Amino acid sequence: MRVAFDSHAHLQDPAFERDREKVIARAEEAGVSGMLLCGYDTHSNLETLAIAAGHPAVFAAVGFHPHEAKDVTAEMLETLAGQAARPDVVAVGEIGLDFYRDHSPQDAQLRVLKAQLEIAEAVAKPVSVHSRAAEDACLEPLSAYAAGRGWAPGTPPVGIMHCFGGTLEQARRYVDVGFLISIACPITYPSNEESRRMAAGLPLEAIVVETDSPYLPPQKLRGRRNEPANVWRAIEAVAAARGESVASVAAATTHNATRIFGVTLPTKVGIS
Ligand SMILES: [Zn+2]
Numbered sequence: 001m002r003v004a005f006d007s008h009a010h011l012q013d014p015a016f017e018r019d020r021e022k023v024i025a026r027a028e029e030a031g032v033s034g035m036l037l038c039g040y041d042t043h044s045n046l047e048t049l050a051i052a053a054g055h056p057a058v059f060a061a062v063g064f065h066p067h068e069a070k071d072v073t074a075e076m077l078e079t080l081a082g083q084a085a086r087p088d089v090v091a092v093g094e095i096g097l098d099f100y101r102d103h104s105p106q107d108a109q110l111r112v113l114k115a116q117l118e119i120a121e122a123v124a125k126p127v128s129v130h131s132r133a134a135e136d137a138c139l140e141p142l143s144a145y146a147a148g149r150g151w152a153p154g155t156p157p158v159g160i161m162h163c164f165g166g167t168l169e170q171a172r173r174y175v176d177v178g179f180l181i182s183i184a185c186p187i188t189y190p191s192n193e194e195s196r197r198m199a200a201g202l203p204l205e206a207i208v209v210e211t212d213s214p215y216l217p218p219q220k221l222r223g224r225r226n227e228p229a230n231v232w233r234a235i236e237a238v239a240a241a242r243g244e245s246v247a248s249v250a251a252a253t254t255h256n257a258t259r260i261f262g263v264t265l266p267t268k269v270g271i272s
Contacts, residue, residue, distance in 0.1 A: 005034035005257035008210035012047035015214040027228035040065035056266035061091035069104035093128025100133035135166035151178035185218040
């Protein structure tokens with residue numbers, strides 16, 4: 001049985017309004033037996049919960065994206081804390097810092113990130129982190145959160161650096177404090193040598209894969225909408241970079257994802 005786990009996608013996005021069920025069915029047919037849907041604002045968090053409720057292969061994460069930070073109120077964080085505590089929510093995300101686009105002031109981004117890390121710590125659930133042009137700025141708050149979770153080498157990781165765009169050396173610093181590194185389909189872009197270096201240089205226990213659908217399609221589909229079935233393109237590229245089989249990378253990344261989210265996969269999904 002060949003299975004894969006897409007550790008970060010946004011199927012609640014309006015891009016999937018018309019054919020969401022077909023997209024999920026295509027993923028399941030392709031052996032994508034687990035998908036984590038990450039919310040990014042109040043509306044998308046509610047949508048995420050609703051979609052996950054109807055699909056055993058779909059798991060929910062709730063959070064406020066750094067772009068939203070300037071509009072996040074104490075009341076919104078209180079609602080989020082309530083949602084994060086629900087048994088059907090497996091992670092807090094997408095949270096983080098984005099100093100590339102700076103849609104929200106950096107101090108607001110830091111305030112909202114720290115508040116959400118406190119929520120994740122209180123409910124003892126992992127985080128899915130967006131870090132863009134903020135790979136150094138994220139390290140301190142994330143290390144503090146990992147310490148608060150009681151993370152130590154050998155214990156399950158406490159967070160994922162989603163579509164990590166830093167260097168292999170920066171990635172190692174996150175692995176050293178309890179984070180997994182998520183590799184997305186841009187690893188297939190000819191220019192993205194660093195992502196392939198990361199895939200080759202990190203231990204397999206530290207890697208998960210994702211699509212970030214509807215964003216970041218693989219090289220052959222550039223300019224088009226991405227979907228979870230394409231997570232295989234990331235797996236194949238990780239396998240090629242490491243000189244390992246697609247099957248072993250698929251098995252390991254699926255294991256890493258189910259372990260961090262504390263979930264078991266529906267048994268009827270998967271391809272032989
Ligand atoms: Zn995302």
